Structure formats: structure tokens, C-alpha cells
Amino acid sequence: MILQVYNEQQGLTGGSSESSSSPESSEPESAAPSTPAGGDVSSVDTNGNGNVTIKEAKAAGYSMPITSDHWLYQYMNDRDNDGMVGE
Numbered sequence: 001m002i003l004q005v006y007n008e009q010q011g012l013t014g015g016s017s018e019s020s021s022s023p024e025s026s027e028p029e030s031a032a033p034s035t036p037a038g039g040d041v042s043s044v045d046t047n048g049n050g051n052v053t054i055k056e057a058k059a060a061g062y063s064m065p066i067t068s069d070h071w072l073y074q075y076m077n078d079r080d081n082d083g084m085v086g087e
Contacts, residue, residue: 041075052076054086 044060045052052075057066064086066072076085 041072044072045075050075057086 041050041052042048044056044062046056046059052072054064054076057072057076058064062072065084066076066086068078068083073085078085
């Protein structure tokens, strides 16, 4: 519910009359918006070093793992180079 309100405040919902209470409209792999406006990582990178840790991503509401097609992946350290962080 909180994330739905956040998404609406950020203008990330479709604005249609369809509510997110239907199971088809939820996105279980990502608990937060898929991409903030302009790809701004500062809302997730709390210490401002340009790298996002698993702890920072979780605190921002993202669920693990973050995969290579996720916008945050490029800011994270995939130590085993398998295309997933936080697995």
C-alpha cells in the first residue's frame, strides 16, 4: 500500500481507473519504482559514492536479486559476474 502511494506521488502509475489491488498489476520482482525520473540514483545511493549496496537497495524498497536488466544493476557490484546482485 505504501509503495502504491509512493508510485502515485511520483507519477509512476498509469493514472487509469484500474486499481493496483488486482494481482495482475503488482510486480513482485521489484517493490519500488522501476526507474526514477532521469535515472537518478541519489534516492537509493544514500552515502553518495556512486555505488549502490544491497543494504541501500533493500532500504529503498527493492527486493533481491537485482538482475542485469534492472536500472540499478549498473550501480551495483556483481562480484561473480552472473548477472545478479543479492542472490
